[in-house]
Amino acid sequence: MHTELFTIATPPEPTLGKPALVEKLRQFLTSDAVLCDEELLRPYECDALSAYRHLPMIVVLPSTLDQIQQIMRLCYQHNVPVIARGAGTGLSGGATPAGDGVVMSLAKFISILEVDPIARTAVVQPGVRNLAISQAVAAHGLYYAPDPSSQIACTIGGNVAENSGGVHCLKYGLTVHNVRKVKLVTMDGELITLGSDSLDSSGYDLLALINGSEGMLGVVVEVTVKLTPIPERAQVVLAAFNDVEKAGGAVSDIIAAGIIPGGLEMMDKLAVQAAEDFVHVGYPTDAEAILLCEIDGTNEEVSEQIRIVHEVMHQSGATEVRTARDEEERQAFWKGRKAAFPAVGRLAPDYYCMDGTIPRKHLPYILRRMAELSIEYDLRVANVFHAGDGNLHPLILYDANHPGELARTEEFGGKILELCIEVGGSITGEHGVGIEKLQQMHLQFNYEELTQFHAVKHVFDPKGLLNPGKAVPTPKRCSEYKQLPSQNEDKHQHKACTSS
Amino acid sequence: MNQDISQTLQQQILSALETGSQLQIQGGGSKHFLGHISKSTPLQVSAHQGIISYDPVELVVTARAGTRLSELENTLAEQNQMLPFEPPHFGPLATLGGTIACGLAGPSRSFSGSARDYVLGVKMINGKGEILNFGGQVMKNVAGYDCSRLMAGAMGTLGVLLEVSLKVLPKPAAEITLVQSKTPEQAIDAMNHWSGKSLPLSAGCYVNGQLYLRLNGAKTAVDGAHKVIGGELLNDSAEFWTSIKEHQHTFFQSTLPLWRLSVPAKTPVLTLSGENLIDWCGAQRWLFSDHDADHIRKDISELGGHATLFRRQSELMADTYQLPDTNIMQLHQRLKLAFDPAGIFNPGRLYPGL
Numbered sequence: 001m002h003t004e005l006f007t008i009a010t011p012p013e014p015t016l017g018k019p020a021l022v023e024k025l026r027q028f029l030t031s032d033a034v035l036c037d038e039e040l041l042r043p044y045e046c047d048a049l050s051a052y053r054h055l056p057m058i059v060v061l062p063s064t065l066d067q068i069q070q071i072m073r074l075c076y077q078h079n080v081p082v083i084a085r086g087a088g089t090g091l092s093g094g095a096t097p098a099g100d101g102v103v104m105s106l107a108k109f110i111s112i113l114e115v116d117p118i119a120r121t122a123v124v125q126p127g128v129r130n131l132a133i134s135q136a137v138a139a140h141g142l143y144y145a146p147d148p149s150s151q152i153a154c155t156i157g158g159n160v161a162e163n164s165g166g167v168h169c170l171k172y173g174l175t176v177h178n179v180r181k182v183k184l185v186t187m188d189g190e191l192i193t194l195g196s197d198s199l200d201s202s203g204y205d206l207l208a209l210i211n212g213s214e215g216m217l218g219v220v221v222e223v224t225v226k227l228t229p230i231p232e233r234a235q236v237v238l239a240a241f242n243d244v245e246k247a248g249g250a251v252s253d254i255i256a257a258g259i260i261p262g263g264l265e266m267m268d269k270l271a272v273q274a275a276e277d278f279v280h281v282g283y284p285t286d287a288e289a290i291l292l293c294e295i296d297g298t299n300e301e302v303s304e305q306i307r308i309v310h311e312v313m314h315q316s317g318a319t320e321v322r323t324a325r326d327e328e329e330r331q332a333f334w335k336g337r338k339a340a341f342p343a344v345g346r347l348a349p350d351y352y353c354m355d356g357t358i359p360r361k362h363l364p365y366i367l368r369r370m371a372e373l374s375i376e377y378d379l380r381v382a383n384v385f386h387a388g389d390g391n392l393h394p395l396i397l398y399d400a401n402h403p404g405e406l407a408r409t410e411e412f413g414g415k416i417l418e419l420c421i422e423v424g425g426s427i428t429g430e431h432g433v434g435i436e437k438l439q440q441m442h443l444q445f446n447y448e449e450l451t452q453f454h455a456v457k458h459v460f461d462p463k464g465l466l467n468p469g470k471a472v473p474t475p476k477r478c479s480e481y482k483q484l485p486s487q488n489e490d491k492h493q494h495k496a497c498t499s500s
Numbered sequence: 501m502n503q504d505i506s507q508t509l510q511q512q513i514l515s516a517l518e519t520g521s522q523l524q525i526q527g528g529g530s531k532h533f534l535g536h537i538s539k540s541t542p543l544q545v546s547a548h549q550g551i552i553s554y555d556p557v558e559l560v561v562t563a564r565a566g567t568r569l570s571e572l573e574n575t576l577a578e579q580n581q582m583l584p585f586e587p588p589h590f591g592p593l594a595t596l597g598g599t600i601a602c603g604l605a606g607p608s609r610s611f612s613g614s615a616r617d618y619v620l621g622v623k624m625i626n627g628k629g630e631i632l633n634f635g636g637q638v639m640k641n642v643a644g645y646d647c648s649r650l651m652a653g654a655m656g657t658l659g660v661l662l663e664v665s666l667k668v669l670p671k672p673a674a675e676i677t678l679v680q681s682k683t684p685e686q687a688i689d690a691m692n693h694w695s696g697k698s699l700p701l702s703a704g705c706y707v708n709g710q711l712y713l714r715l716n717g718a719k720t721a722v723d724g725a726h727k728v729i730g731g732e733l734l735n736d737s738a739e740f741w742t743s744i745k746e747h748q749h750t751f752f753q754s755t756l757p758l759w760r761l762s763v764p765a766k767t768p769v770l771t772l773s774g775e776n777l778i779d780w781c782g783a784q785r786w787l788f789s790d791h792d793a794d795h796i797r798k799d800i801s802e803l804g805g806h807a808t809l810f811r812r813q814s815e816l817m818a819d820t821y822q823l824p825d826t827n828i829m830q831l832h833q834r835l836k837l838a839f840d841p842a843g844i845f846n847p848g849r850l851y852p853g854l
């Protein structure tokens with residue numbers, strides 16, 4: 001009908017082979033910062049979604065901004081794909097290498113450059129671990145609020161790329177709400193600054209756009225984060241339910257009471273039992289579901305609201321309501337939750353972590369359907385749920401050594417995501433699309449919307465070299481989509497093709 | 501009122517595309533003073549009205565862009581909820597679409613966040629006349645680039661907003677405002693000091709020698725914090741903050757050009773002369789000044805901020821919005837092309853030539 005915005009570029013053919021590229025890289029990087037032997041490349045072949053592996057051509061470990069820019073310029077000039085990598089804890093395959101590409105690890109950028117207790121900000125390099133920020137600023141009575149369960153390992157660069165959340169999102173927001181300024185190197189090697197030290201900047205909110213862009217628009221080389229005062233007091237209530245639906249109802253009842261908890265998490269029976277077996281924190285293992293509800297703020301406020309939470313939990317049918325006796329027990333309650341993934345991981349040789357979001361009211365329906373699917377696919381599923389903000393993490397247990405089980409698991413996972421869309425939710429709340437959910441992107445977005453995403457990508461990276469083949473699939477018309485085989489079509493395809 | 505005119509709007513856009521004409525998107529016109537209005541055909545969105553879904557316990561509301569901001573806020577208030585970014589109305593006709601497009605936030609900004617922080621999803625029409633959905637009606641959604649938050653503050657230059665989904669929050673149980681006499685230096689120190697403490701602070705402003713600190717939350721929390729901070733209780737807290745938010749306070753009665761200066765919160769007292777009011781606990785300064793625009797912008801840039809020529813009595817003497825650095829401006833131009841290739845929406849409203 002109209003002229004197309006652009007055509008989705010097929011990334012141009014690289015104009016340098018591996019040996020020549022290595023040689024050029026070694027002109028400004030020490031030889032141990034340019035990895036090209038198979039055994040050295042092996043650790044980079046996947047992220048935490050280990051079902052997808054791909055050996056990169058080269059891994060580089062720059063240690064200065066100037067080196068990052070030189071690497072980008074060189075790759076840009078010679079059409080070589082670049083994949084930025086933080087700690088590799090991503091769960092959607094976002095950092096999975098491309099076979100003809102360079103993985104750029106930010107592992108050497110681990111300095112906290114500046115802490116300003118008055119402005120309540122910290123300027124950090126991209127490879128700084130999430131938890132390290134809070135530890136570094138604790139002495140000032142401050143912390144960095146978003147706390148993914150992977151926070152001891154994951155990096156702030158990866159957090160920005162995924163717009164990561166944590167158990168405190170409902171009250172304190174996601175990464176996008178807690179980042180003031182980002183320095184970014186675009187694919188052509190240019191350094192740009194998004195956001196500012198003020199609360200807003202003139203013009204388009206490019207800072208919002210970069211959060212959650214999955215390393216496809218630029219490499220994050222410096223982040224100024226907002227710091228939050230450590231609450232005077234935090235207290236957690238653990239409530240047990242003999243029925244998951246009642247637990248879901250309690251979540252709504254707490255919010256209806258006008259309370260926004262610092263954290264509001266739900267675990268189902270299998271997850272509770274796994275966590276209890278793993279870390280022994282005294283979870284009630286006979287409960288069908290438990291809720292953890294944390295209230296934080298001033299001392300008086302916490303006392304008042306904890307009382308209300310207690311009442312609401314009882315009224316909503318909790319069989320047991322426990323307030324942590326002391327800080328130690330509070331930490332223990334959380335320890336079980338934060339260890340839930342690895343704990344569930346012990347129940348089977350492999351587990352597959354899903355990440356859909358739903359309007360909370362549909363929780364009972366989703367859980368019921370999930371239980372049915374679990375029988376249908378003959379795979380167990382444990383549920384961990386950021387209940388406050390409707391973010392589900394079903395963990396499907398499987399054994400990759402059983403032929404066909406991984407494929408069945410993926411199909412089951414795909415079905416769960418379809419359910420999320422069916423009730424008006426999203427296929428990913430915080431883990432990103434990566435290569436994992438490319439297929440389901442076609443369910444959530446139509447041809448025009450996907451094309452618009454590609455147009456945005458084109459703005460920052462016209463050659464399509466940065467993290468190619470991730471996050472946004474090639475737009476397909478409805479008719480074409482219906483003819484697609486169910487899974488994996490896009491997953492191993494690293495080159496976008498021309499649309500139309 | 502409940503009315504869906506998205507088909508009509510889409511038709512108007514498609515015919516503008518065909519005839520090569522340009523459109524100025526109009527909501528309630530309450531913020532027409534922001535940005536340059538080109539001589540182009542009005543695209544009237546205000547009839548596209550109605551709250552589409554609102555389930556208080558989900559903390560999400562979805563409404564058509566032409567919905568009056570007052571109607572939306574009243575509906576939320578009936579359920580004891582609110583828009584946490586406290587958007588200024590600047591007139592009874594303000595619409596949701598205009599509120600998001602302008603991206604303005606009220607007194608709670610430095611604690612609760614901005615308009616974009618509460619945007620969960622949008623339905624919009626891009627410059628190709630395509631109706632697109634981004635984000636959603638859920639708290640968390642990282643599928644695809646965040647095109648919905650990008651619309652906040654874009655002044656309608658990237659597309660026409662049809663529907664917006666926002667996160668809402670319960671109204672705090674109690675509110676008080678404390679008043680203390682301070683010098684401006686002391687006030688800036690105090691605002692930054694208290695902002696860094698675990699207190700239910702929700703707004704801070706300094707005007708006419710008085711520091712105003714608002715506390716919001718559980719009754720016990722507010723009373724406890726009163727003891728810690730000290731100060732006289734203000735009689736009508738809500739009225740005061742509305743007068744600041746809506747520029748009805750006597751401070752705003754000057755006829756000189758009014759500048760909105762967005763600066764780091766700890767920025768000392770400005771050396772730029774002129775009456776000023778310190779808002780957002782230091783991060784927003786309102787200045788009446790007839791200084792040369794370039795002079796103001798240079799000064800504020802050096803402080804790490806930017807300056808918006810918010811209101812003026814006379815004819816255009818400078819652009820409303822401060823131009824970003826060249827490389828950022830290039831990204832603006834390319835993003836504009838990506839959403840609105842023929843340049844039909846609000847030409848020049850944000851920046852000349854965009």
Ligand SMILES: Cc1cc2nc3c(=O)[nH]c(=O)nc-3n(C[C@H](O)[C@H](O)[C@H](O)COP(=O)(O)OP(=O)(O)OC[C@H]3O[C@@H](n4cnc5c(N)ncnc54)[C@H](O)[C@@H]3O)c2cc1C
Pocket residue numbers: 047048083084085086087088089090091093094095106126147148149150153154155156157158159160161162163164165166167214215216218219220221341342430431467
């Ligand atoms: C046990 C476990 C628990 C988890 N819990 C949570 C949770 O509670 N909440 C949550 O949100 N996530 C969670 N995650 C997912 C993961 O930890 C986050 O997505 C995290 O932000 C990834 O950070 P990373 O440094 O490991 O990034 P990587 O995995 O290395 O990379 C992730 C993506 O970011 C890009 N990237 C990395 N660094 C940069 C950079 N500097 N510039 C540009 N792009 C970059 C990569 O290209 C890739 O696309 C969990 C993961 C695990 C394994």
